[in-house]
Amino acid sequence: MSKAFTKETDRDDDDDVQEAEIPKGIKNYMTVQGYQALRKELEHLVKVERPDVVSVVAWAASNGxxxxxxxxxxxxxxLREIDRRIRFLTKRLEMAEVIDPALQPNRDQVFFGARVIYENQNGEEFDITIVGIDEADPLNGKISWISPVAKALLKAREGDSVHLVTPAGPQELIILEVIYPQAD
Structure with a gap:
């Protein structure tokens, strides 16, 4: 088919992929470390990666x-991918509410930034840290503060038993230990 009869754009289908949205009415809490990691990524994209790609594109364009x-x-x-990520990071950092868990006065109670060791009803032990939406990494024990597990644990204290509703049925979780980082 002739190009005259096809719609072509400079965009690819994967350009329409959206980053995870923060639900309406939810604050974008972030730990100090999470905020610094996003700032570092943004700085790398702006100062290193984007200029490198721009120079390659300019060289390639000069080839005819x-x-x-x-x-x-x-x-x-x-470049489109980098620019999209830069816009996303800029927006997320602007709306971030940075919380330093080391400054938490109620250190025996579960709040944002706490590391929690808990046991389920089968006796399995879990070690998680409650972090911001953009910092969540479940495979490494970092869960979002809006996740069902975190919501069940929030405001509980060491020794408390909390109720968690899962697709497999209700579970009881026993909080064994609540740990916060030390203030510098």
Missing amino acids: DRSENGDYLYGKKR
Whole structure:
């Protein structure tokens, strides 16, 4: 089919992928470490990665025909990805409410930033840290403060038993220990 009859844009289908939205009415709490990690990523994208890709795209564009120039086409796509991530990070950092868990006065109670060791009704022990939405990494024990487990644990104290509703049925969790980082 002739190109005259097809709709082509400079965008790819994966450009429509949205980053995780923060639910309405929910604050974007973030630990100091999480905020610093996002700032570091943003700085790297702006100062290192984007300028490198721009120079490759400029070099590739100077080679002439862009329609079959892989370096040019890939570079443009990568620039769109970088720019989208920069916009996302900028927005998230602007709305972040940074909380330092080391300053928590109620250290025996579960709040944002707490590391919690708990046991389920089967006797299995879990060690998690309650963090911000953008910091969550469940495979490494970091769960979002809006996750069902975190919501069940919040405001409980060491020794408390809390109720958690799961797809497999209700569970009782016993809080064994609540740990906060030490203030500097």
